Amino acid sequence: MPDLQHVLSASRRNFVIVAHRARSDGEIYLNDLCGASGRWDGVSRSITSSLFLSHDMRRDTSVHILLLGPADPPKLLSVNGEKVKYLNPDERASSALMKKCLKEPLGKGPGASISPSPGITLTRVGLDGFLDSISGPLILLDEDGDQPGELFRTLSHEERFYFLLSDDMDLTEEEKDLIKNKEHCKIKLGPRVLHSQMAVSIAHFLLDIGLDPEIS
Amino acid sequence: MPDLQHVLSASRRNFVIVAHRARSDGEIYLNDLCGASGRWDGVSRSITSSLFLSHDMRRDTSVHILLLGPADPPKLLSVNGEKVKYLNPDERASSALMKKCLKEPLGKGPGASISPSPGITLTRVGLDGFLDSISGPLILLDEDGDQPGELFRTLSHEERFYFLLSDDMDLTEEEKDLIKNKEHCKIKLGPRVLHSQMAVSIAHFLLDIGLDPEIS
Numbered sequence: 001m002p003d004l005q006h007v008l009s010a011s012r013r014n015f016v017i018v019a020h021r022a023r024s025d026g027e028i029y030l031n032d033l034c035g036a037s038g039r040w041d042g043v044s045r046s047i048t049s050s051l052f053l054s055h056d057m058r059r060d061t062s063v064h065i066l067l068l069g070p071a072d073p074p075k076l077l078s079v080n081g082e083k084v085k086y087l088n089p090d091e092r093a094s095s096a097l098m099k100k101c102l103k104e105p106l107g108k109g110p111g112a113s114i115s116p117s118p119g120i121t122l123t124r125v126g127l128d129g130f131l132d133s134i135s136g137p138l139i140l141l142d143e144d145g146d147q148p149g150e151l152f153r154t155l156s157h158e159e160r161f162y163f164l165l166s167d168d169m170d171l172t173e174e175e176k177d178l179i180k181n182k183e184h185c186k187i188k189l190g191p192r193v194l195h196s197q198m199a200v201s202i203a204h205f206l207l208d209i210g211l212d213p214e215i216s
Numbered sequence: 217m218p219d220l221q222h223v224l225s226a227s228r229r230n231f232v233i234v235a236h237r238a239r240s241d242g243e244i245y246l247n248d249l250c251g252a253s254g255r256w257d258g259v260s261r262s263i264t265s266s267l268f269l270s271h272d273m274r275r276d277t278s279v280h281i282l283l284l285g286p287a288d289p290p291k292l293l294s295v296n297g298e299k300v301k302y303l304n305p306d307e308r309a310s311s312a313l314m315k316k317c318l319k320e321p322l323g324k325g326p327g328a329s330i331s332p333s334p335g336i337t338l339t340r341v342g343l344d345g346f347l348d349s350i351s352g353p354l355i356l357l358d359e360d361g362d363q364p365g366e367l368f369r370t371l372s373h374e375e376r377f378y379f380l381l382s383d384d385m386d387l388t389e390e391e392k393d394l395i396k397n398k399e400h401c402k403i404k405l406g407p408r409v410l411h412s413q414m415a416v417s418i419a420h421f422l423l424d425i426g427l428d429p430e431i432s
Contacts, residue, residue: 031247034306041306045261054359054384054409089411090250090257091307143270168270190424193270195305198417201410205418208406 004111004133007078007121011062013207014136014162015050015200018127019043020169024067024075026102028095037095038069042167044091044098045197049204051081052089058204066127067102074126075106084119128178136160137184141203142171143193145186152206163203165196220327220349223294223337227278229423230352230378231266231416234343235259236385240283240291242318246308253311254285258383258412260307260314265413265420267297268305274420282343283318290342291322300335344394352376353400357419358387359409361402368422379419381412 008014021038033041043065050063059082067075077098079087086097101116112124125133139151141163155161164179171179189202224230237254249257259281266279275298283291293314295303302313317332328340341349355367357379371377380395387395405418 031308034304034309049414052411054411056409088250092247093250190421192424193272195268195270198265201414201417202421205406208408
């Protein structure tokens with residue numbers, strides 16, 4: 001089984017999205033990202049939120065999409081903000097690039113891995129294997145979580161960390177159990193329940209300011 | 217000249233996006249939102265950030281897009297989170313709804329206004345007329361702005377307020393002068409330069425928590 005470290009330890013900031021319905025086989029319909037593609041619109045917005053700045057990229061960040069939809073799950077799609085090329089912020093172009101990558105054959109064996117485009121890696125791994133392979137605090141973003149308290153200040157001392165979010169569906173009980181064994185903490189970002197890409201933008205902001213006393 | 221108050225005072229939270237290139241005449245190409253449509257992808261993401269929660273809408277918020285692109289500018293497209301129907305969060309569906317609305321004829325006289333779909337209003341007004349018509353603090357979000365300091369706490373006492381952002385282009389000198397006469401303050405949200413939809417998500421978050429001391 002190949003080592004996943006080259007993907008999972010490439011960046012300091014990591015966002016992990018559990019995409020329950022998102023097509024894993026490249027059968028992404030660019031004119032119907034929401035429906036037949038399994039909410040690839042939301043996946044694409046999360047990629048944009050994770051990696052884009054105005055006229056620049058977040059080079060310290062990777063986003064990992066755990067694709068659980070048909071017809072070839074599980075697959076982990078990792079995009080590295082330092083190395084990725086040809087990525088645009090709009091849903092159609094971003095999904096088109098990922099569609100092309102997902103059309104490349106990936107071995108069925110656990111840990112099989114290919115890099116079909118610069119900065120993009122596909123790995124044959126599910127949530128359990130992913131959780132076993134990361135090194136660094138895992139923070140679950142969840143509406144039932146606690147206030148972040150000192151979290152964002154303490155993360156400023158960490159070499160590497162992972163924020164995990166579900167897509168528009170709740171985590172299953174089985175997924176929750178897997179995560180609980182590994183999770184550093186479970187927090188919510190404000191009182192409202194948000195789309196994944198909004199939570200990602202807010203987490204980046206709180207990391208950027210380190211909850212700067214001038215702002216708080 | 218009709219009164220704009222029904223549009224500009226409908227919501228407590230207001231986001232105003234100056235969209236310099238976005239097509240104002242409904243010639244929006246759903247397969248090319250970025251290019252020929254004049255960055256309608258970004259406009260759509262800003263609408264989504266302003267109005268959507270997970271499985272709900274922000275009913276206290278309106279977003280106003282000042283369309284300055286060809287071929288029928290200026291037009292103010294206002295979407296009211298309390299009243300809007302048929303709006304989806306993805307770029308293609310959101311742009312398709314707005315395209316349909318923009319195809320409806322709007323009078324050339326200043327202040328001409330139509331409501332082509334529930335919760336959506338088109339008004340013939342430019343930045344100067346818009347600024348003359350608002351009542352409540354105007355906050356410019358800009359990379360050269362100050363730290364927000366106490367702003368989000370003080371806004372919790374205001375009946376109504378407006379956050380103004382430019383799209384991916386800088387405000388022109390003429391626009392800056394118009395805004396300066398009206399602006400309450402100019403702030404930045406963190407040290408990085410962000411896409412409009414990210415800044416909107418962060419502003420909502422800071423309003424939601426009122427910079428809750430438990431978080432800061």
